[in-house]
Amino acid sequence: MHVISDQLLDDHVRERAFTLDGIPGFLWTPASARATAPVPLILLGHPTLGLPRMYPRLAERARHCAAQGFATATIELPGCGNRPSRPDMDRTRAELRRTLQAGRPVTDDLVDRLVLPLIEQAVPECRAALDTLLALDEIDGPVGCSGGIISLGIRLATTDPRIKAVGLFAGSYIPHAIVEEARRLTLPAHVLLQWDDQGNDRQAALDLFDALGSQEKTLEANMGGHTGVPAHAGDCAARFFTRHLTRTPTRTSAAATG
Amino acid sequence: MHVISDQLLDDHVRERAFTLDGIPGFLWTPASARATAPVPLILLGHPTLGLPRMYPRLAERARHCAAQGFATATIELPGCGNRPSRPDMDRTRAELRRTLQAGRPVTDDLVDRLVLPLIEQAVPECRAALDTLLALDEIDGPVGCSGGIISLGIRLATTDPRIKAVGLFAGSYIPHAIVEEARRLTLPAHVLLQWDDQGNDRQAALDLFDALGSQEKTLEANMGGHTGVPAHAGDCAARFFTRHLTRTPTRTSAAATG
Numbered sequence: 001m002h003v004i005s006d007q008l009l010d011d012h013v014r015e016r017a018f019t020l021d022g023i024p025g026f027l028w029t030p031a032s033a034r035a036t037a038p039v040p041l042i043l044l045g046h047p048t049l050g051l052p053r054m055y056p057r058l059a060e061r062a063r064h065c066a067a068q069g070f071a072t073a074t075i076e077l078p079g080c081g082n083r084p085s086r087p088d089m090d091r092t093r094a095e096l097r098r099t100l101q102a103g104r105p106v107t108d109d110l111v112d113r114l115v116l117p118l119i120e121q122a123v124p125e126c127r128a129a130l131d132t133l134l135a136l137d138e139i140d141g142p143v144g145c146s147g148g149i150i151s152l153g154i155r156l157a158t159t160d161p162r163i164k165a166v167g168l169f170a171g172s173y174i175p176h177a178i179v180e181e182a183r184r185l186t187l188p189a190h191v192l193l194q195w196d197d198q199g200n201d202r203q204a205a206l207d208l209f210d211a212l213g214s215q216e217k218t219l220e221a222n223m224g225g226h227t228g229v230p231a232h233a234g235d236c237a238a239r240f241f242t243r244h245l246t247r248t249p250t251r252t253s254a255a256a257t258g
Numbered sequence: 259m260h261v262i263s264d265q266l267l268d269d270h271v272r273e274r275a276f277t278l279d280g281i282p283g284f285l286w287t288p289a290s291a292r293a294t295a296p297v298p299l300i301l302l303g304h305p306t307l308g309l310p311r312m313y314p315r316l317a318e319r320a321r322h323c324a325a326q327g328f329a330t331a332t333i334e335l336p337g338c339g340n341r342p343s344r345p346d347m348d349r350t351r352a353e354l355r356r357t358l359q360a361g362r363p364v365t366d367d368l369v370d371r372l373v374l375p376l377i378e379q380a381v382p383e384c385r386a387a388l389d390t391l392l393a394l395d396e397i398d399g400p401v402g403c404s405g406g407i408i409s410l411g412i413r414l415a416t417t418d419p420r421i422k423a424v425g426l427f428a429g430s431y432i433p434h435a436i437v438e439e440a441r442r443l444t445l446p447a448h449v450l451l452q453w454d455d456q457g458n459d460r461q462a463a464l465d466l467f468d469a470l471g472s473q474e475k476t477l478e479a480n481m482g483g484h485t486g487v488p489a490h491a492g493d494c495a496a497r498f499f500t501r502h503l504t505r506t507p508t509r510t511s512a513a514a515t516g
Contacts, residue, residue, distance in 0.1 A: 223474060
């Protein structure tokens, strides 16, 4: 891991920009984290817009996670941001844009070509990043995985045993193969769905939630459009990770509803 | 209001059993509530099983609400528990049982006959109870409405301006007329759905959530069957009422998900 910059945000969060085998990434840790008090890690996912564009939202999530006692990290997706372009992916994304503009249906084949090559490269990269990050003194397991490309979250959660809880942000374009993988998921899962997200296939999100094999799974749906996740839903997701990634989870109390 | 018993539960919650125009009910207040520090009220709904049978679950909810600074109250439903039976309702419920046992479809007409007469009597009774309860020194508005017959919650929330937030526990048998009323709902709504509730029509619950006219609405779905609402979902519902019924809502912080 080659650290490019190392600075404090708001006096509370240590931000390291790094590259790892040439892949840009960020690590955020509570400023108080140290070898004698290591913190759990949450991998932050993001869409294919590139880290430079996604940085403000990611840093905001990192700040909140740090306040809850979590380290967070993210790495650039293949072919995105400042990484070498992947002409095959660019062509497929252009094909998707043309398909949507023409009002034609997005075929299963197009969804597969759009998502599967991306996650087939991204999964080993994320796992390699975990190897490096978990070797740092101030970070300890267990690991959570939060948001971003939903298929990547599912593939990581079903294949990397270090990941103990997965937060998914409902999106469209989920290959059938990933839905089948989701049936084998056993980890606690928390799914956020923006009910009025115009760019989202709500039924696909509900079908995916139904498919998840996890005994403990929560779907939280809210209004506010794609980027309008209400603060209370973010808090709810944060408590999900606190319950599952910390050794002394916040005590919860029932206000049952029967 | 004729108080039948007045006792402390756990030293923290004052429980008054009462009758009001012959209708049995309970009022629970934080033991600390007084005229100089009145608390908001949440009406607790319940199914048609009768208060004597529902008491343990209601008292448990009341304890948790009191710990959050809320008074809670509930009254018996028409024809239920120790109230005079309603032979018309008994006949309709028997018809429902026969229909389900025979594996026949539950028609819209049967749903209407099952639900509408019940709520047409229950709504004015709940409103009269609110008149009395809100006149007590230690209780102040605003009022929340939580759980129970979903159609009753919607009818109350759309017709009584004292109610400012509504928590609904997804159930089946919702008349079309009530779905139409739900479209006019403008209050914040929090809907709990047990995804694997065998006795529940999941699609009806999703359709109802979609119909709710509220700009601010949350659907939280979990596993655990009808009575297995996880503690964290109860906490989430409690925070919903805290946000909307208290004057100094708990500050929430975004851990956004983009």
